[in-house]
Structures are given as structure tokens and as C-alpha cells.
Amino acid sequence: MIPTKKVGIFALTLLLCSCGAFFNQPLTRTAARVGEVSRSTSLLKSLPPSSDPVEVAVYNFSDQTGQYKAIENGSTFSTAVTQGATTILIKALEDSGYFTPIERENLSNLSTERNIIRNTKQEYIKNLNPNEPPLPPLLYAGLLLEGGIVSYDTNIITGGIGARYFGVGGSSKYRQDRITVYLRAVSTSNGEILKTVYVSKTILSQALDANYFRFVKFQRLLEAETGITQNEPVQLAVKDAVEKAVYDLVVEGIQAGYWSSKQGLTADQQLVNTYFKEKEEVESIELYNRIMNKPEGDILSISGGTSLMAGDYSNKNPGYMGRLEYQKSLTKFLSIGPSVSFLELNNGKQFYNQFIEANLNMRFNLLPEDDLSPYLYGGGGMLLEAGESSTQNLNTSGIFYKAQYGAGLQWTLSKNFGLNLFAEHNLVFSDELDNRVNGKRDDFYFNFGLGLNFYLSKNKKNPKAAQSDEN
The missing domain is CATH 3.40.50.10610 (ABC-type transport auxiliary lipoprotein component)
Known part of the structure; x- marks a missing residue:
């Protein structure tokens, strides 16, 4: 306790x-002061x-x-x-x-006062000073x-x-x-x-x-x-x-x-x-200060990160992962494209191997026009052994079919470049990936990556900005 x-x-x-403002409470009367200025003053x-x-x-x-x-x-x-x-x-x-x-705004008041001045001047001219100048006209x-x-x-x-x-x-x-x-x-x-x-x-x-x-x-x-x-x-x-x-x-x-x-x-x-x-x-900013300058079009992404094997062995060591991905824009929210990855799955002394991964994913962009845009994706693919396994290979063909899904976040830095962060869960349709069959659950692994996006099509230039440049 x-x-x-x-x-x-x-x-x-x-x-x-x-x-902190509690100690600055207005507990006494204050005198009049000059009016406050605003940020635009x-x-x-x-x-x-x-x-x-x-x-x-x-x-x-x-x-x-x-x-x-x-x-x-x-x-x-x-x-x-x-x-x-x-x-x-x-x-x-x-x-x-x-x-x-x-x-x-109060033109009638001004006109009334000018009439008074004019009548007074006329009496003054008639009785005292004939050279008195007339009332000047109003500005227009x-x-x-x-x-x-x-x-x-x-x-x-x-x-x-x-x-x-x-x-x-x-x-x-x-x-x-x-x-x-x-x-x-x-x-x-x-x-x-x-x-x-x-x-x-x-x-x-x-x-x-x-x-x-x-x-x-x-x-x-x-x-x-x-x-x-x-x-x-x-x-x-x-x-x-x-x-x-x-x-x-x-x-x-x-x-x-x-x-x-x-x-x-x-x-x-x-x-x-x-x-x-x-x-x-x-x-480019909406009502709620969301930046709207995300380029529309295809994306080429290069990323690197780590893979984490979750199979039949308790020992799980992170391995490296590199990926090249292309996304073809279908609509503002949807895109589709292939990716190729080279990755390492590592269970320490129990299992180690290198693979080439080929995927085809459909991506759904949650906030497609935002500068910071989350997305979800999923699809299917395959794994091909690229190295020599540390244990006896149960799958003689060396090919494993799988499905994957994940989530990511894109951050647009300019009209040509951006950052890409993602996390992915890969479900292998086999329990032989780590060369061990144990239980009813198939093997699976995770990919985590950070990469650079290249936007292959640019936004149309703001016509007002173009006009100002020309001038």
C-alpha cells in the first residue's frame, strides 16, 4: 500500500x-488595457x-x-x-x-453632420465672411x-x-x-x-x-x-x-x-x-490537420529487416531479410503487386537455412491521401531453399507454399520518396519447413521491415503555384 x-x-x-495557471487566477480587479493583438496582426x-x-x-x-x-x-x-x-x-x-x-457604415450620421456644417457656413458667409471656403466634397x-x-x-x-x-x-x-x-x-x-x-x-x-x-x-x-x-x-x-x-x-x-x-x-x-x-x-491539409500530399501511382519499395522463425523448436533467433517490392495502383484504396525477398530462418543449432521468398499481395490503403498512411495487405506465395539446411531436409523439392498477411505504415517525405514500415505473418502450408514434424500445427514465421519507397508517378503541380512561378 x-x-x-x-x-x-x-x-x-x-x-x-x-x-500552473492555477496560481495566476484573476482574484482582483484589473484596469483597462490596450487591446490584445492576434497572431495575424x-x-x-x-x-x-x-x-x-x-x-x-x-x-x-x-x-x-x-x-x-x-x-x-x-x-x-x-x-x-x-x-x-x-x-x-x-x-x-x-x-x-x-x-x-x-x-x-454610418453614412447617415456623417451626412447629417455635413449638412449642419454646410448650413452654418452659409450663415457665416452671408453675415460675417464672404470669402469662407465651401465644405470640401466627400471622398469616393x-x-x-x-x-x-x-x-x-x-x-x-x-x-x-x-x-x-x-x-x-x-x-x-x-x-x-x-x-x-x-x-x-x-x-x-x-x-x-x-x-x-x-x-x-x-x-x-x-x-x-x-x-x-x-x-x-x-x-x-x-x-x-x-x-x-x-x-x-x-x-x-x-x-x-x-x-x-x-x-x-x-x-x-x-x-x-x-x-x-x-x-x-x-x-x-x-x-x-x-x-x-x-x-x-x-x-494539402484537411480540416483536421491531416496532410494530403500522398502521390498517386505505382510504388517501388526496397526494404530490409529481420525474420523470426516460429516452428517446432523453442529456440528462436532473428535472421536477416531483404525485399524488393512493386505495387501497381488499381484505385485510390487498392493496389496489387509482387515482391521478392531473401531471408534467413534461424533456430540456432537446431535449424538454420536461407530462402528466396516470392509473394503476390493485395494492399488496402486506409488513408490513401494522408501523408502518414496505414495499410493492410494479404496474399499468397512460396519459399524456395537458397542455402544448405543445417538438418536433414524432409521436403526434397525444397519448395514450400504459403499465405501471408500484414500491416504497414507509409510516410510520404516528398513527391518522389517515402518511408515504409511493415510487420508480416507468414503461414506455411507444411510442418516440414524446419525439417521436423511435431504436432498438428504447421510452421510459420514473421517478417519485420523498414524500407524506402520510390513513387513512379508524380502529383500534378498546383496550377496556382505554377502561375506564381511563371510570374
Whole structure:
């Protein structure tokens, strides 16, 4: 039984390591502070200066999700995302330096105030100063920026982990939500939509707790618990997504020639190339951060590893194994192909021999488009003796027929190369493989290997990336 003192020390250590934020709890009131920056704020402000900022008008960049804030037993009448996205967008446009925002959200207020100023000036001109200059005209916009927050998806990923031992335990839970923002630039001269960008941002919520529940002595129960929950502010997530959308719009506008920076063509092209490289990488990743760049086509694999005999002898020594394999792609999930292996089966002094193995396998790829793809396979084959057995050979032909099945994992490193890890069970249709017949069970052996894949067909190049290269 674990002493109470040691359990208490363990619980305290868990508290210090896992709940460090516990000691930073906001127990007192704090003063107002400057608003927090998002991860995209520095990205937006790192843009090179614009050669000629463009006047833009934003009438409304609204919440188009129709989502209400979710609670445990339903929903409330509070909206899930901020209704001030227009203000956030205007601030992002100002921070970029490529746009001059013009007030349009409350145009009626501006028009009323200008009418007051105009009437006052007219009275002043008539009575006091005939040379008073008139009110200057309003600026007009060359571009309209439209769009909005188009979706708010809750609980796209939920999960957690926990453990308890002798009354001491802890757990962690998390949840991910997701917002999606669309932003488009419209020409005021002819109404043409020049560019549309699309940005998504996940919102993370985490909960961590630790507890201690133990009888320290007879009829004396000690119970303690602590925990902390952290929720990423939705407003900051909206700010991050809107600022990233403005950054993307600036770069794609530079690439299309709508505006440029003061640093010249070389700096603009470098910025565009970096952006499209990032975009190509992002487009190869699915919603749950699964990398989707697995090449489609045939695979040539060279691998090496070890074989382990499991026959009628208790002594089992690992032997070497080398394999050359070709897989012909039939569909995205299925492929078929032969393999040839040279291997050693070793039971020490009791049995030793070398074999050539020829197999034909059908492979099923579980996640065919993932960068890290598990697969299952099975098929049939034969073993041919390639060496001289250490014991008297019971099978005079030296040929053994078998079936095999296994599982593996492919890791795509590039469009041409990848790694391959596999484990295989080989069932021989004979009990004479180790030159001994004992019992009713036939002999079998295992193969374990690690190899290099060569992809014989390449992915088609991303047309957007190709376009950026040409430019």
C-alpha cells in the first residue's frame, strides 16, 4: 500500500506541473488595457509599405452565420460571434497600409453632420465672411469590400484523457470550434469582383483538473480537487481571421497587379511566392490537420529487416531479410503487386537455412491521401531453399507454399520518396519447413521491415503555384 505522504507529494507535483495557471487566477480587479493583438496582426503589419493606398468603403461586414451561443442545455439569444466585424475589418485595413478606409457604415450620421456644417457656413458667409471656403466634397471609393462571417461550427473536435490511481487522478478535456470568413473586393467603376479570399480559424477550449480522494485513516476521508478552464475569446479569433483575410487580399492583389509596394517588383514577387507556397501547403491539409500530399501511382519499395522463425523448436533467433517490392495502383484504396525477398530462418543449432521468398499481395490503403498512411495487405506465395539446411531436409523439392498477411505504415517525405514500415505473418502450408514434424500445427514465421519507397508517378503541380512561378 502506498504511504499517504508519498501520495500527497505526488498530488502536489501534479498540481504544480499540470495546473500552473492555477496560481495566476484573476482574484482582483484589473484596469483597462490596450487591446490584445492576434497572431495575424504582426503578419499584416510586416507588409512592405504601399506605393499608393487605395480608397475603400465597407458598408457592412456582418455575421451571416445565424448562430446563437450554445449552452449545455440548448442555446441562448446571445449571438455566437461578435456583431462588430465591420469595425474589426476597418482597423485591419488601416493597419495594412494598402487601403484608406472611408466611413460608410454610418453614412447617415456623417451626412447629417455635413449638412449642419454646410448650413452654418452659409450663415457665416452671408453675415460675417464672404470669402469662407465651401465644405470640401466627400471622398469616393475605388473599391467596395464585401463579405462576412459565413459560418460558426461548434464541436468539430472534442476529446480528452484522464487517469486515476489509488484515489489520485487528473483529466484533461478539449473542444475545437471553427469560424469561416469570406472577403471580396468589388470595383466601383464596373461592379467587377476582383478578388475573393477565404480564411478559417479554429477556437480552442481546454479544461484541466486534478483530484485527490483517499481514506487517510479509519473514518477519515481526505478529498481535494482543483482545475482550470481556458476558452479562446471568439472576438480575438474573428480579429485573427479578418486580419489574415486582409493580408491574403493584399498579396493576391499584388500578384494580380492591382496595387504594389514601394520596394519594387523583386520584393513583391518574393512576397507573392512565399504566400502561394504557404497556400499550397495549406491546401494539402484537411480540416483536421491531416496532410494530403500522398502521390498517386505505382510504388517501388526496397526494404530490409529481420525474420523470426516460429516452428517446432523453442529456440528462436532473428535472421536477416531483404525485399524488393512493386505495387501497381488499381484505385485510390487498392493496389496489387509482387515482391521478392531473401531471408534467413534461424533456430540456432537446431535449424538454420536461407530462402528466396516470392509473394503476390493485395494492399488496402486506409488513408490513401494522408501523408502518414496505414495499410493492410494479404496474399499468397512460396519459399524456395537458397542455402544448405543445417538438418536433414524432409521436403526434397525444397519448395514450400504459403499465405501471408500484414500491416504497414507509409510516410510520404516528398513527391518522389517515402518511408515504409511493415510487420508480416507468414503461414506455411507444411510442418516440414524446419525439417521436423511435431504436432498438428504447421510452421510459420514473421517478417519485420523498414524500407524506402520510390513513387513512379508524380502529383500534378498546383496550377496556382505554377502561375506564381511563371510570374
